Amino acid sequence: MDIDRDEARAMLRTMHTIRRFELKAQHLFEEGLARGEFLGALHSYEGQEAVAVGVCAHLRPEDAVLSSHRGHGHAIAKGADIRAMMAELLGKVTGISGGHGGSMHMFDPAVGLLGGNGIVGGGTPLALGPAFAAQYRGNDRVTACFFGEGAAAQGVFHESMNLASLWQLPVIYVCENNLWAATTPVNDAWPVEDLAPRAESFGMPGMTVDGNDVLAVYATAAEAVDRARSGGGPTLIEAKTYRHRPHCMVIPEHRDESELEEWQGRDPIPRFESYLVREGLMTDVEIADLLTEVEAELEEAAQFARQSELPAPDTFADHLWA
Amino acid sequence: MRNVTYVRALNEAIAEEMERDDDVFLIGEDIADCGGVFGVTAGMLRRFGRRRVWQTPISEAAFTGLAVGAAMAGLRPVCEIMYVDFATTCMDQILNQAAKLRYMSGGQLTVPLVIRTQQGGGTCEAAQHSQNFEAIFAHVPGLKVAMPATPHDAKGLLKAAIRDDNPVIFLEHKLLYETKGEIPREEYVIPLGEADIKREGDQLTLVATSRMVLHALEAADRVAGEVSVEVIDPRTIVPFDLDTVAASVEKTGRLLIVQEAWQSGGFGSEIIRRIVDRCFDSLKAPPRVHGSEDVPMPFSPSLEARVLPNPDSIASAIREIVA
Ligand SMILES: Cc1ncc(C[n+]2csc(CCOP(=O)(O)OP(=O)(O)O)c2C)c(N)n1
Numbered sequence: 001m002d003i004d005r006d007e008a009r010a011m012l013r014t015m016h017t018i019r020r021f022e023l024k025a026q027h028l029f030e031e032g033l034a035r036g037e038f039l040g041a042l043h044s045y046e047g048q049e050a051v052a053v054g055v056c057a058h059l060r061p062e063d064a065v066l067s068s069h070r071g072h073g074h075a076i077a078k079g080a081d082i083r084a085m086m087a088e089l090l091g092k093v094t095g096i097s098g099g100h101g102g103s104m105h106m107f108d109p110a111v112g113l114l115g116g117n118g119i120v121g122g123g124t125p126l127a128l129g130p131a132f133a134a135q136y137r138g139n140d141r142v143t144a145c146f147f148g149e150g151a152a153a154q155g156v157f158h159e160s161m162n163l164a165s166l167w168q169l170p171v172i173y174v175c176e177n178n179l180w181a182a183t184t185p186v187n188d189a190w191p192v193e194d195l196a197p198r199a200e201s202f203g204m205p206g207m208t209v210d211g212n213d214v215l216a217v218y219a220t221a222a223e224a225v226d227r228a229r230s231g232g233g234p235t236l237i238e239a240k241t242y243r244h245r246p247h248c249m250v251i252p253e254h255r256d257e258s259e260l261e262e263w264q265g266r267d268p269i270p271r272f273e274s275y276l277v278r279e280g281l282m283t284d285v286e287i288a289d290l291l292t293e294v295e296a297e298l299e300e301a302a303q304f305a306r307q308s309e310l311p312a313p314d315t316f317a318d319h320l321w322a
Numbered sequence: 323m324r325n326v327t328y329v330r331a332l333n334e335a336i337a338e339e340m341e342r343d344d345d346v347f348l349i350g351e352d353i354a355d356c357g358g359v360f361g362v363t364a365g366m367l368r369r370f371g372r373r374r375v376w377q378t379p380i381s382e383a384a385f386t387g388l389a390v391g392a393a394m395a396g397l398r399p400v401c402e403i404m405y406v407d408f409a410t411t412c413m414d415q416i417l418n419q420a421a422k423l424r425y426m427s428g429g430q431l432t433v434p435l436v437i438r439t440q441q442g443g444g445t446c447e448a449a450q451h452s453q454n455f456e457a458i459f460a461h462v463p464g465l466k467v468a469m470p471a472t473p474h475d476a477k478g479l480l481k482a483a484i485r486d487d488n489p490v491i492f493l494e495h496k497l498l499y500e501t502k503g504e505i506p507r508e509e510y511v512i513p514l515g516e517a518d519i520k521r522e523g524d525q526l527t528l529v530a531t532s533r534m535v536l537h538a539l540e541a542a543d544r545v546a547g548e549v550s551v552e553v554i555d556p557r558t559i560v561p562f563d564l565d566t567v568a569a570s571v572e573k574t575g576r577l578l579i580v581q582e583a584w585q586s587g588g589f590g591s592e593i594i595r596r597i598v599d600r601c602f603d604s605l606k607a608p609p610r611v612h613g614s615e616d617v618p619m620p621f622s623p624s625l626e627a628r629v630l631p632n633p634d635s636i637a638s639a640i641r642e643i644v645a
Pocket of ligand 1: 070120178
């Protein structure tokens with residue numbers, strides 16, 4: 001699929017922003033630990049950038065995204081503000097959820113981000129809602145729902161696919177199969193190779209894509225988003241990918257180093273960069289400049305987060321009721 | 323005696339009961355190869371093999387249902403739900419099925435099931451990983467509910483829970499796993515339904531559960547020069563050892579309950595109801611519950627610390643009652 005130069009650059013920039021965000025987040029977490037502060041669970045999206053970026057490139061601000069516990073990448077790709085996200089990681093009052101949510105609960109409805117989720121599979125039925133609302137009101141908004149292959153073992157995911165297909169809701173289910181759910185390999189969770197056939201059994205299209213190839217994800221998502229926007233109903237996409245970090249900051253790595261190295265060899269960022277250079281869409285110098293810019297932005301965001309205030313203790317009841 | 327961690331005590335209880343009874347098996351997420359995300363089942367796979375240690379997909383409803391059904395068929399499952407918050411995804415299996423099968427079948431079925439899980443806040447894990455649900459389970463007749471505070475109680479109660487012929491919800495606390503305490507060298511079992519007086523006193527009865535027992539003891543120390551506090555840990559809230567608590571209230575005339583669960587609608591209010599029924603005339607002051615503020619757990623450390631009871635806030639509550 002052809003991709004225009006500006007879109008390609010923007011996508012590379014977002015991929016780098018996500019990667020650098022995760023590195024900074026890890027750094028902030030370690031800074032916290034050194035001070036004896038523990039900032040909850042932090043699930044890195046490093047390695048999976050192509051999925052969020054390839055899908056969200058087709059979304060408009062008014063389209064909805066339901067994310068998971070590993071949601072920083074989805075939030076950034078959907079256009080959430082990285083300064084506010086960084087502040088949220090530290091529980092600051094300037095955070096994207098006012099310090100009430102933390103890493104797993106980033107919300108920014110203004111850009112369509114309807115939130116991360118601490119419950120595995122929790123977003124899959126919620127995603128039906130904004131899709132339903134679009135159908136109900138007769139507009140062409142679509143909803144994308146990101147979740148891991150671990151979540152695909154939940155019953156509620158299957159109920160949701162059935163309802164989405166039955167009512168032809170404009171939702172795109174994006175399963176990021178990174179081969180591991182915490183310490184459980186996918187082979188101990190499913191007796192089959194692929195997820196796509198499950199969608200077909202519910203009467204909706206299921207597609208499998210190389211989740212480390214941003215252009216492949218982009219092309220697959222284009223089809224799914226077009227279908228949803230034009231009233232053609234839901235799609236399930238299974239993106240095969242890999243996370244570069246342990247499950248979260250507090251669980252030690254238990255995967256084989258050889259597996260990790262093999263997948264690092266398929267890192268979606270260098271892969272996309274070599275494509276861009278090969279096709280003459282960007283030069284090495286432009287890429288280096290972009291990286292410098294992104295790095296400066298992230299450093300500024302980290303400073304903003306560090307310097308922001310914690311919420312005053314007695315504000316704990318704020319936001320309970322509408 | 324030996325000095326061991328809470329997590330070690332639980333681990334020993336499970337291993338001893340698996341050794342003792344081939345019908346005991348383990349099921350849950352991430353429990354085999356890595357021994358559970360909190361390490362409670364560490365080493366079980368090596369020791370007992372895959373026939374008895376079942377690592378599941380993330381399908382709480384299915385594997386909890388399997389455990390209930392296996393218990394109906396005579397096995398004795400010990401089912402781990404990683405966080406009590408996730409038990410909401412299998413509440414049908416627990417509340418509608420496990421709790422009621424014996425009764426609905428007119429006593430023909432038994433459900434010798436243990437559901438182990440951990441609850442509580444204090445780790446900046448926010449609203450979906452920090453809850454305390456004991457009141458929900460205790461509200462539904464047919465479930466026993468244990469919530470040990472010390473390694474000693476954790477081991478003895480877990481062994482009793484595994485041997486019990488009823489479904490037992492076994493609530494651990496994520497911030498207790500690394501705490502240490504003495505346990506006997508020889509085998510022991512603590513019957514479900516016996517409170518333990520953790521500290522004697524004669525001016526105020528303080529009933530605390532789970533991690534709040536540790537905070538309560540610290541608070542009792544702090545006010546020792548002013549008020550003599552008796553700290554009681556019911557250890558199981560179903561069955562609840564009302565006799566021990568009532569005897570204490572009859573002596574002290576004052577009652578404070580400290581729970582990490584939300585202030586409103588929790589088991590603390592239920593304890594007050596029972597005490598008012600049993601020994602209203604002994605009360606010299608209105609009994610009180612001190613729990614967490616009634617909000618979802620905020621992520622921010624400044625807010626989380628404010629929302630949870632702590633030794634200072636407990637000491638203030640004690641002073642207010644005796645004032
Ligand atoms: C209902 C529920 N069960 C279990 C968990 C604990 N948990 C958090 S993340 C995770 C693994 C999820 O795997 P997957 O869905 O593949 O996503 P990934 O972490 O690989 O991105 C588990 C078991 C949870 N948060 N919610």
